Amino acid sequence: MNTRISRDELAQRIAADIPEGAYVNLGIGAPTLVANFLPADLEIILHTENGLLGMGPAPESGRIDPDLINAGKQPVTALAGAAYFHHADSFGMMRGGHLDVCVLGAFQVGQNGDLANWSTGAPGAIPAVGGAMDLAIGAKDVYVMTDLLTKQGESKLVESCTYPLTGVGCVSRVYTDHAIFDVTPDGFAVREAFGDNTLESLAELTGLTLVAR
Amino acid sequence: MIDKTVPTVAAAIEDIPDGATIMIGGFGRAGQPVELIDALIAHGAKNLTIVNNNAGNGDTGLAALLANKQVRKIVCSFPRQSDSWVFDGLYRAGEIELELVPQGNLAERIRAAGAGIGAFFSPTGVGTQLAEGKEEREIDGRRYVLEYPIKADFALISALRADRWGNLVYRETARNFGPIMASAATTTIAQVDEVVALGSLDPEAVVTPGIFVDRVVAVGQRPWLRDGEFVGGVDIEGRPLASDNDAEKEDAA
Secondary structure, three states, X not given: OOOOOOHHHHHHHHHHOOOOOOXXXXXXXXXXXXXXXXXXXXXXXXXXXXXXXXXXXXXXXXXXXXXXXXXXXXXXXXXXXXXXXOHHHHHHHHHOOOOOEEEEOOOEEEOOXXXXXXXXXXXXXXXXXXXXXXXXXXXXXXXXXXXXXXXXOOEXXXXXXXXXXXXXXXXXXXXXXXXXXXXXXXXXXXXXXXOOOOHHHHHHHHOOOOEEO | OOOOEOOOHHHHHOXXXXXXXXXXXXXXXXXXXXXXXXXXXXXXXXXXXXXXXXXXXOOOOHHHHHHOOOEEEEEEOEOOOOOOHHHHHHHHOOOOEEEEOOHHHHHHHHHHHHHOOOOEEXXXXXXXXXXXXXXXEEEXXXXXXXXXXXXXXXXXXXXXXXXXXXXXXXXXXXXXXHXXXXXXXXXXXXXXXXXXXXXXXXXXXXXXXXXXXXXXXXXXXXXXXXXXXXXXXXXXXXXXXHHHHHHHHHXXX
């Protein structure tokens, strides 16, 4: 009961939904796994907000270039056709609605599409936001990649976010280890349930009224 | 004759006074003006306000400037990193003020200062804690928050090459904040690998025109380049790979 797919399987599932020609930003953490599953024969252009379109995989050992990094400050490569640009242009690409897809992690997603992924609001925590708020409101489609439940078993899909918001009404779809959900005006719609998950079992796990697709 | 070259990093920053607001370029190690920061530490100006994407990491560069108690306030988007212990300690001790700004708003506020924009409405941060107390307006059905420019007394940036007029070219993602910070400071100081003869930079490829640059100082070629070509052999911080030496030793054995 309650089938869960692995991180890699989920990354592969997200990659399968990204069409050729898309300009895509993959957030720091689990979303970067999606890059491993983009089909090599399709031209999908990865954006990294520190200033590169056409980002390629990590370099071979000994070929690390400290001038060529991604937003997670990891070494990357530049593909044929790549372009470099400064930070204001890079965030203009997001804010201006030029990116097609962005994949982000989440602490919580509200059924109205609100996203909380930058702060748990814990007292004494040092706040850090980076590009999270710009990414959340920037891309045409904002996909969240996350486990459905926290380690404590609480649903990350919620009626209304209790953690500090990253963006308002910005999420279009949530890919979880149990199922894929679309954000609709009527709440979360189950787009695809993995394994033996059902609308009813997902409703029970989340405590939400879910919409069938 | 215009000659913006300065012989040493110490001479390049010697007039930075206590209390100055200084933009420092770079995103991680890429584009960080390490030699200029080291000169600023040796110089000792205090009570500074620093604008940077981060708040330093490890014990070098910006982190060393913080550790030397020269910084009163930092304006940045992402102070907390796995190795930002210097900032973390100062912040928890209440010894440094933090203005946290979403990264894209930080970049656009810097750009706006350089472009003479009085303020602008941004959709980033709407409805979040970071927009609290800020003027909001709905334009064409979308909500925006009023953001003001960030300008500075000095910008310390790093580029690949300059000419004596201050035209700059960068390298790869090390460009990051350089062009916008250059435009937003009263005095912009660029460290470069080399200063080349006037006319040898392709005008089509100049990224920061010299009008935005006041001083350039050559600091020598970065260790992962040789004769301008990438040779690698370093880690992400630009330090020589220990494993290479080990491999050579093994080869020798």
